[in-house]
Amino acid sequence: MNKQRWGIFYSGPLTFWLSFFFLIPIGIIIYYSLMSRDVFGGVKHFTLSWNAYASMADPSFIQVLITTLWISVLSTVLTIVIALPSAYYMARSKNATFLLLLIIVPFWINFLIRIFAWMAILGTEGFLNDILKFFGVVDEGIQFLYNPVAVIIVFVYSYLPYAILPLYSTIENFDFSLLEAARDLGATHRQSLIKVMLPAIRPGILTAVLFTFIPTFGAYAVPQLVGDKNTWMLGNVIAYELLRNRDYPKASAISILITVLTAVILLVYLFLQRRSSEIEKKGLLNE
Amino acid sequence: MNKPRASKYIFWTTAIFLILPLLVLLFYSFNESRSFTWTGFSFIWYEKLFNESAQLWQAVNNSLIVAIVSSLIATVIGSLGAIAINWYKFFFKPYATALSFLPLVLPEIVLGVSILVFFNMIGLPLGMVSVIIAHTTFTLPFVLLMVMARLSEFDFSIIEASRDLGATELQTLLRVIIPISMPGIISGFLTAFTLSLEDFVVTLFVAGPGSSTLPLYIFSAIRFGVTPTINAFSVLLIAVTVLLAVSVHRLFKYLIKA
Numbered sequence: 001m002n003k004q005r006w007g008i009f010y011s012g013p014l015t016f017w018l019s020f021f022f023l024i025p026i027g028i029i030i031y032y033s034l035m036s037r038d039v040f041g042g043v044k045h046f047t048l049s050w051n052a053y054a055s056m057a058d059p060s061f062i063q064v065l066i067t068t069l070w071i072s073v074l075s076t077v078l079t080i081v082i083a084l085p086s087a088y089y090m091a092r093s094k095n096a097t098f099l100l101l102l103i104i105v106p107f108w109i110n111f112l113i114r115i116f117a118w119m120a121i122l123g124t125e126g127f128l129n130d131i132l133k134f135f136g137v138v139d140e141g142i143q144f145l146y147n148p149v150a151v152i153i154v155f156v157y158s159y160l161p162y163a164i165l166p167l168y169s170t171i172e173n174f175d176f177s178l179l180e181a182a183r184d185l186g187a188t189h190r191q192s193l194i195k196v197m198l199p200a201i202r203p204g205i206l207t208a209v210l211f212t213f214i215p216t217f218g219a220y221a222v223p224q225l226v227g228d229k230n231t232w233m234l235g236n237v238i239a240y241e242l243l244r245n246r247d248y249p250k251a252s253a254i255s256i257l258i259t260v261l262t263a264v265i266l267l268v269y270l271f272l273q274r275r276s277s278e279i280e281k282k283g284l285l286n287e
Numbered sequence: 288m289n290k291p292r293a294s295k296y297i298f299w300t301t302a303i304f305l306i307l308p309l310l311v312l313l314f315y316s317f318n319e320s321r322s323f324t325w326t327g328f329s330f331i332w333y334e335k336l337f338n339e340s341a342q343l344w345q346a347v348n349n350s351l352i353v354a355i356v357s358s359l360i361a362t363v364i365g366s367l368g369a370i371a372i373n374w375y376k377f378f379f380k381p382y383a384t385a386l387s388f389l390p391l392v393l394p395e396i397v398l399g400v401s402i403l404v405f406f407n408m409i410g411l412p413l414g415m416v417s418v419i420i421a422h423t424t425f426t427l428p429f430v431l432l433m434v435m436a437r438l439s440e441f442d443f444s445i446i447e448a449s450r451d452l453g454a455t456e457l458q459t460l461l462r463v464i465i466p467i468s469m470p471g472i473i474s475g476f477l478t479a480f481t482l483s484l485e486d487f488v489v490t491l492f493v494a495g496p497g498s499s500t501l502p503l504y505i506f507s508a509i510r511f512g513v514t515p516t517i518n519a520f521s522v523l524l525i526a527v528t529v530l531l532a533v534s535v536h537r538l539f540k541y542l543i544k545a
Binding site: 004006007008009011014018021023024025026028029032042083085089090099102103105106110113114115117118119120121125126127130164214215217218220221224225235239242243248251252256258259262263 | 370402421
């Protein structure tokens with residue numbers, strides 16, 4: 001009895017706060033996404049309409065969806081391809097703590113300043129052009145900013161530490177004597193890495209993919225600052241519809257789309273994680 | 288044993304890739320000219336940073352107020368919630384638990400949109416208060432996680448023991464529960480504080496005139512005409528961040544030993 005009463009007392013503020021400032025707002029955007037837009041922005045209440053969702057079939061919106069997908073998939077793949085060998089090297093190094101620090105320090109710096117640093121490098125009068133001019137490669141500054149490549153570079157830069165850290169901690173727990181065993185059994189160095197280590201560190205790879213893909217998928221600042229109209233992503237459309245166009249139903253509907261897609265990605269992640277732990281159990285049984 | 292070969296070069300290239308941009312900022316912060324073309328060494332931007340950047344320091348001030356207030360609220364509410372979820376039984380516990388973990392997986396931008404729409408609906412003007420409420424909301428789950436992680440190392444029997452020995456509920460809370468969960472509470476507070484200082488997307492939606500935080504200021508500065516003061520400020524911020532991180536790390540090591 002006492003336990004019940006104090007439990008209510010201690011958890012009351014938390015439950016109240018999150019119900020009021022998290023759950024109700026989510027409920028409101030679900031409701032708004034189903035209403036029609038008012039002439040001067042905002043919504044017309046109690047006027048059920050599928051317009052906001054129907055507008056997702058517009059070619060321009062489909063284009064944004066495709067851009068968002070290819071940019072975030074490519075950024076994630078590049079990030080993992082770079083992070084995997086880096087994490088492997090760190091895990092096998094004797095100065096792992098120092099190397100870890102090298103990776104983490106840039107991660108401490110404000111996110112926008114990290115974007116800004118890339119603008120200072122890639123801009124027409126930036127560092128890269130300074131170097132190119134110095135070596136006489138170019139006379140006039142070239143604009144390296146405001147294109148998909150710049151967006152992808154900054155994404156990879158921003159999320160590399162997110163990918164390296166989970167990979168490092170899984171590889172560190174990997175039993176490296178298995179690699180030697182594989183080589184004794186006739187595998188080459190590369191074969192032992194691909195056939196023995198990669199399957200064993202699958203959970204870490206999945207987590208690294210998740211940590212990179214989800215933030216790039218819902219990104220706003222990076223495409224806004226170093227991209228152009230052709231790199232508009234879902235986040236940019238939401239901000240535009242909400243803050244400029246004041247089309248609340250549309251902004252709400254796109255938010256719900258992002259939420260649903262994120263939930264699907266999470267479910268796939270959980271499914272794959274469970275399957276890899278099942279495979280591991282089966283493997284042990286077969287021994 | 289075979290030494291890693293290719294991975295070595297990839298790692299060092301990655302490390303340079305990560306650190307080089309920060310060095311570039313350091314380099315340009317001493318540039319005399321307004322553009323990114325090197326013309327000569329000068330401290331002019333540091334001077335301007337300290338003497339002619341009132342807006343920037345106002346933003347720093349706002350950021351600190353928001354971070355301190357929101358992480359204090361989140362720490363109190365989150366710690367109590369963690370104690371309840373970990374150790375007590377009550378009828379809406381599954382609801383409270385689910386509610387606490389959902390914000391962690393929700394994309395930040397969706398949180399920003401929903402809370403802005405909500406504030407508009409209830410007629411709350413956008414300003415410091417709306418920013419503080421929004422920051423408390425997204426940092427709460429992190430405090431909860433950190434404190435719960437700490438509490439899971441202990442047994443509920445210590446609370447029963449304290450009651451059996453005649454302590455009141457308040458005494459048990461203040462003398463038993465809070466002291467043992469202190470490391471969790473401190474790391475929860477620090478996490479909330481950092482997340483609040485770093486946040487850009489949610490703040491973009493809920494900030495009003497006069498409540499611009501540092502990330503918002505930097506965003507508009509780099510979007511509408513870069514001034515090199517931002518270079519100088521970045522260098523200062525990097526130095527402060529590294530110093531703080533190192534001292535917090537030291538403090539933690541000290542606390543854990545004690």
